[in-house]
Amino acid sequence: MNPIRRAMSSSRDCGLFTDHFPWIQSPVIVGAPMRVFSGPRLALAISRSGGLGFIGPGAKPADTATDLDIVRELLRESSAPFGPGDTLPIGVGFQLWNGDLQSATQAVKQYRPCAAWLFAPRNGQEEMDEWTESLRKASPGIHIWHQIGTVRESIEAAESAHRPDVLVIQGIEAGGHGRANDGMGLMALFPEIADQVRNSGMLLIAAGGIADGRGIAAALALGADGVAMGTRFLASTEARISKGYQDEVVRASDAAQSTARTQLYNRLRGTFGWPEQWSPRGIVNKSWHEHQAGVSFDELKTRHDEAAKSGDDGWGPEGRLATYAGGATGLVHGVEDAGVLVSKLRGDARAILNGLGSQ
Amino acid sequence: MNPIRRAMSSSRDCGLFTDHFPWIQSPVIVGAPMRVFSGPRLALAISRSGGLGFIGPGAKPADTATDLDIVRELLRESSAPFGPGDTLPIGVGFQLWNGDLQSATQAVKQYRPCAAWLFAPRNGQEEMDEWTESLRKASPGIHIWHQIGTVRESIEAAESAHRPDVLVIQGIEAGGHGRANDGMGLMALFPEIADQVRNSGMLLIAAGGIADGRGIAAALALGADGVAMGTRFLASTEARISKGYQDEVVRASDAAQSTARTQLYNRLRGTFGWPEQWSPRGIVNKSWHEHQAGVSFDELKTRHDEAAKSGDDGWGPEGRLATYAGGATGLVHGVEDAGVLVSKLRGDARAILNGLGSQ
Numbered sequence: 001m002n003p004i005r006r007a008m009s010s011s012r013d014c015g016l017f018t019d020h021f022p023w024i025q026s027p028v029i030v031g032a033p034m035r036v037f038s039g040p041r042l043a044l045a046i047s048r049s050g051g052l053g054f055i056g057p058g059a060k061p062a063d064t065a066t067d068l069d070i071v072r073e074l075l076r077e078s079s080a081p082f083g084p085g086d087t088l089p090i091g092v093g094f095q096l097w098n099g100d101l102q103s104a105t106q107a108v109k110q111y112r113p114c115a116a117w118l119f120a121p122r123n124g125q126e127e128m129d130e131w132t133e134s135l136r137k138a139s140p141g142i143h144i145w146h147q148i149g150t151v152r153e154s155i156e157a158a159e160s161a162h163r164p165d166v167l168v169i170q171g172i173e174a175g176g177h178g179r180a181n182d183g184m185g186l187m188a189l190f191p192e193i194a195d196q197v198r199n200s201g202m203l204l205i206a207a208g209g210i211a212d213g214r215g216i217a218a219a220l221a222l223g224a225d226g227v228a229m230g231t232r233f234l235a236s237t238e239a240r241i242s243k244g245y246q247d248e249v250v251r252a253s254d255a256a257q258s259t260a261r262t263q264l265y266n267r268l269r270g271t272f273g274w275p276e277q278w279s280p281r282g283i284v285n286k287s288w289h290e291h292q293a294g295v296s297f298d299e300l301k302t303r304h305d306e307a308a309k310s311g312d313d314g315w316g317p318e319g320r321l322a323t324y325a326g327g328a329t330g331l332v333h334g335v336e337d338a339g340v341l342v343s344k345l346r347g348d349a350r351a352i353l354n355g356l357g358s359q
Numbered sequence: 360m361n362p363i364r365r366a367m368s369s370s371r372d373c374g375l376f377t378d379h380f381p382w383i384q385s386p387v388i389v390g391a392p393m394r395v396f397s398g399p400r401l402a403l404a405i406s407r408s409g410g411l412g413f414i415g416p417g418a419k420p421a422d423t424a425t426d427l428d429i430v431r432e433l434l435r436e437s438s439a440p441f442g443p444g445d446t447l448p449i450g451v452g453f454q455l456w457n458g459d460l461q462s463a464t465q466a467v468k469q470y471r472p473c474a475a476w477l478f479a480p481r482n483g484q485e486e487m488d489e490w491t492e493s494l495r496k497a498s499p500g501i502h503i504w505h506q507i508g509t510v511r512e513s514i515e516a517a518e519s520a521h522r523p524d525v526l527v528i529q530g531i532e533a534g535g536h537g538r539a540n541d542g543m544g545l546m547a548l549f550p551e552i553a554d555q556v557r558n559s560g561m562l563l564i565a566a567g568g569i570a571d572g573r574g575i576a577a578a579l580a581l582g583a584d585g586v587a588m589g590t591r592f593l594a595s596t597e598a599r600i601s602k603g604y605q606d607e608v609v610r611a612s613d614a615a616q617s618t619a620r621t622q623l624y625n626r627l628r629g630t631f632g633w634p635e636q637w638s639p640r641g642i643v644n645k646s647w648h649e650h651q652a653g654v655s656f657d658e659l660k661t662r663h664d665e666a667a668k669s670g671d672d673g674w675g676p677e678g679r680l681a682t683y684a685g686g687a688t689g690l691v692h693g694v695e696d697a698g699v700l701v702s703k704l705r706g707d708a709r710a711i712l713n714g715l716g717s718q
Contacts (some may be wrong), residue, residue: 007690038611049521151616172544173547179615181615184615185568186543187544187568187574187578187687188568188570188574188690189570189615189684189686189689192614192690208544212550221577222577253551255547255551256509256531256538256541256548257511326547327547329555330551331547352580353712353715353718354716356716357712
């Protein structure tokens, strides 16, 4: 399909998404699997509102099963119709480099989330393939999503014998972990990848820097079949996040000035081992500014650990704790219920596209 | 106006653009004032096709008057209707840090280009204001455009007593000179700036990473009143560019891998003095790779100057010459007449928006 036709037909009655996620509404809005922050309540609120929510990896691999169990309980408590069969209407995200394939496979087999979002392998496509094969075997029909950020990764995914169902194309604007040194803005990255994988049959989700109806409409115009958002959902009632952190996401603006991609906060938190091709974007604070000013890591670590005891004061411009957030943080002005948000953003995007289409 | 209404109403019959540029068609497509590359024939071809072409700065300030004189001659040779009055239907771009206000003012007064695009002041908004005031006095009614890349610059422009008519919002994807260390992808940058300057009355042009109908449609969805493109027009028949350079723009793909923001090529070319807040994106070649590998600047300079004598072979993966281009280089697959291109891209963008709007 040529790019124009692809863009024109994208998201028309959600296309192939509806086959797998019958509750989903157009435009397709996905809640990204943010580590710890995207818990059962957030994911379910997004799906209940016609989107698709993902649970993020937990602090340890075993947390995934715990979270999926909570989803199942929450569904039992409500009478909301979801299908098909015994599939849970939420997806689950895995970070491959520090994940555990055995427990992931077991969790997927036992709880049957409708989709699995794979990211950050230590060994590239080969590791993506290993996980994909194992999860599909454990839960036939599970929708497999691969998150990538470069043209090369997209080609590897398209050519793989274990090709994913969905490619999540993440621009440099994104918060949390993304490409460290070879990222590109979605405006240029997305269409080039779309052209490269045009005949693969994969659905394409745009991610990075999208936080309102304008970004959603723009992503659809680029040819996306839907969008994933992270930062916007950090500022939701259901996010599993400290108030001090959340307040800072709401407060921060001008992300080019107020955020940076750096491993510093990973190191301060004691997180080591991320493969070097990824680094996280976060809102900068005293840890970063003092690091820039030449204060030693040991001293920064001492001050960081002290700040960690101060509760919500640990975040903010005078704080020192990691505050991962994306380039769209300046578009987030308040905390809202995720379900209300999904519904509103979908309406905003539709209104923009209807307005532009009728000119 | 709220962001949704703004996005919905953007470019509706070109809004205020039509008042100043009566030939312009929707969606508004602007040819960026690329230094040297954007000459009289390129600018005029774009305007003649219902866009708005800008002439870039020349190798020296006096070249602007020479180029404007050529535009006037070309118009005399044709019977194409343009208005209004004795205004030339093309704009002219100035780099302020190495520009010459006196000769710029004289050229604008004598030739009356319809618009002036100001970029890269050494002294921020104050210098933008000085130029704006002088050009408006010399040519009353001239449309003044300011190119910016940060939220802070947009606020300064909006609050200025010499507020421009148009703000060109340039994302990190852009080729040539843009923000060196505090850029952001358009997807997040544009809407945040649009919100900041909502009540200023300035029209907003999106620039950076846009090279086809998808990018144009996406920019309109973000709320842009039009788009500016540079890299796409490097690969036009009328661009004032060497064939070796142009071939490389057509060849290159995967800009996150194949381009870099670096001052290296400026230095190799003997261009010094760019204010440090800007640096250029270009397609990398042997100069860059050997620089990365630790070859001394003096040696690179010798090899570069030798390559400069080799004609079109000076560009390409085995070449050494500066090849400024943007993140959308992977969307450019051939050289086309600029007028044909403008018309085609406008149609593609409309088709995408009509398709999405009717869902």
